[in-house]
Amino acid sequence: MSQENDFEQWIQKYHDMIYNVIYRLTANKDDAQDLTQDVFLKAFKKKSTFRGEASPKTWLTRIALNHTYNFLNRNKTSRWNEFSENNFQSKDDEPEKVQLKDEHLKTLSTLEKAVLVARVYQDLPYKDIAISLNTSENSAKVSYHKAIKKLRKVFT
Amino acid sequence: MKCEDIQLSFAEILSNPENHKIETEHISTCDTCREELTFYKMMQASFQENFDSLSTEESLKNQSRILSKIRKNSFRKIQKYIISAAAVLVLLFGSIFNLKTSDSNDFITDDQWILVNDFYSEIATDINDDAILDYLTQSDDIDNLEELLISIN
Numbered sequence: 001m002s003q004e005n006d007f008e009q010w011i012q013k014y015h016d017m018i019y020n021v022i023y024r025l026t027a028n029k030d031d032a033q034d035l036t037q038d039v040f041l042k043a044f045k046k047k048s049t050f051r052g053e054a055s056p057k058t059w060l061t062r063i064a065l066n067h068t069y070n071f072l073n074r075n076k077t078s079r080w081n082e083f084s085e086n087n088f089q090s091k092d093d094e095p096e097k098v099q100l101k102d103e104h105l106k107t108l109s110t111l112e113k114a115v116l117v118a119r120v121y122q123d124l125p126y127k128d129i130a131i132s133l134n135t136s137e138n139s140a141k142v143s144y145h146k147a148i149k150k151l152r153k154v155f156t
Numbered sequence: 157m158k159c160e161d162i163q164l165s166f167a168e169i170l171s172n173p174e175n176h177k178i179e180t181e182h183i184s185t186c187d188t189c190r191e192e193l194t195f196y197k198m199m200q201a202s203f204q205e206n207f208d209s210l211s212t213e214e215s216l217k218n219q220s221r222i223l224s225k226i227r228k229n230s231f232r233k234i235q236k237y238i239i240s241a242a243a244v245l246v247l248l249f250g251s252i253f254n255l256k257t258s259d260s261n262d263f264i265t266d267d268q269w270i271l272v273n274d275f276y277s278e279i280a281t282d283i284n285d286d287a288i289l290d291y292l293t294q295s296d297d298i299d300n301l302e303e304l305l306i307s308i309n
Binding site: 037 | 160163164167168170171192195196199200203204209210214215218219221222223225226227229230
């Protein structure tokens, strides 16, 4: 019971953060909610393996990245097309900002997008990203570099 | 230090500039890195702002869904333990029972055992019977003991 109570605190504290990471990757509210549930359930089952070497936030983010990345890979064809026009859309009153649109993000591979979100939105170190996405640190760096290069092309 | 290395480390540099003095100095003098850093910061802002976040109500709803799933999962786990324990007990008792019956099957059933006991106890009591002794002394055919016992009964 106390294990459940401890975990309940984690849910309260990190739910929105995990949801936001997933939502930035899926751009679909329903998927993001379902995947957030999956991530916490997975984390609860694996909690005995959490040794406290990383913070709970980093640990949960790793699980979220891995789970969402696998989900996106499984649904490669459909998910990217479901990006709402409202997501990343430009606001006329803020022309100086980088306004990413779905077509910009479509140019990125799933790996590139996952690395970009983990890096730019979550400030996750490459080492953690590599573990989460079952890839090497070098591959994560290359993917990040490629993603930035592709997006830079769009905006210059 | 290469520009590329610095551009790969913007997250670390921004979160802890004190520990990245060499990098921050480089950025202040390098136009390319400064431009890349500006782009990075704008992207960061775009990621922060251009998504709808969950309302408190939606968030709490999803949290309670997670909790109920966890509780269901825990209940299932307990159920599994109970079923496994029951199965082990059934197997244990089953094997003990089977051992007992298979022992009996291998040699003799309980009923047969009672009969054998009776048979030998009869011999023991009747063996001293003078009639038997007489009969045995008169007859060399010890194989007729069974017939003798039947006749005594």
